[in-house]
Amino acid sequence: CIIVYKIYNGTYQGDRVIDVGSEWRTFSNEKALKDPSRVGDAQNPLLNGGDLTTMISRGTGAASFDEFGNSKYQNRRTMSSSDRAMLNAFKEISTMADRINLPRNIVDRTNNLFKQVYEQKSLKGRANDAIASACLYIACRQEGVPRTFKEICAVSRISKKEIGRCFKLILKALETSVDLITTGDFMSRFCSNLGLPKQVQMAATFIARKAVELDLVPGRSPISVAAAAIYMASQASAEKKTQKEIGDIAGVADVTIRQSYRLIYPRAAELFPPDFKFDTPVDKLPQL
């Protein structure tokens, strides 16, 4: 980063701006991957407390190694001590998000949430990983692409119960609320994981929405209803999926799909979209 001085109108009016971009004097036309004039890593002003650290790279000469062959000058003894736990958590968040291929904006939102919670210190006793997982869940919800608790569980070492608890605590601490989940939020993900064509996906979305509108499934979790709708749609099309497969992807038990399916089966004919091409007609749908 460089320091810029500005002088206005002949009168010296010192103005100091610290530009955290790259060095101005690199006159290279190609965008080189490595910026040789930049000193230090890109600052992350939103998240860090502004750390200016000195890092010791590995030595090359003979003097840098002590008698056992270990490098004499250890690296990173004191690195941003106040925020070490936070940086650790960011790393964990990044790992978790990477496992389910979450885009950068969700990760950034998660980091922001975590920072707010961490600074508030109201959840200080809870495991950082639990808070991180809950922040990830909230961020996905806020971005309009909710993930089920079970999906977050799959990439975290924390139990669903604990994530749920932290989730409620964080909402209380940050005084925010989240929108309720709907069946449509999960359709595209579940259907593509199962390899179902677009027609089936649209049919399943329609079925689930209609089922909730007609209130055929009171008190059932939207995930279970979505799974049952996918089952019905796939059984009516050429690509038939078993309950086990769907349950595996959605994280819903076999029997739960069966229960919800039994509730929507009686009115199956009205639930399908009008322009749906049936491979198996409605009366031939499996009855469980």
Place this chain on the structure above:
Amino acid sequence: RTVALEDWSLTPLNEEAKLGARRLARCLQKLGFKVRFSAFRVVNVLAVCSMPFAVHLVDFTKNNRPIASYEPELHPAATYRIKNLKATVQVFSTGSLTVTGPNVQSVASAVEYVYPLLYECQKPRCK
């Protein structure tokens, strides 16, 4: 110091609660513990009641945003916490309620408080 969970189907009266607690203390005494009955205090009251109508939880939660909380993945009921009464009402989609509070009066007033809100979101009307 023992915390006793008592289950009653009768109209709750403080004397009956105390008798029940004494009975429990007697059981413990028979088990062999040294028991002394002192400072009897009702800490928490849990009540179950049922509305004559089913409730549409999604609408109920949307109308009462920060106070009501509904997570279908975690619990099938919507939780409504009344701060000034310190009571919590859990509403199920069938219309049954579970009310918890520090004493019987707060539980009763919580039900009265929440009834008009639930009435607005009943099943045949809302959906």
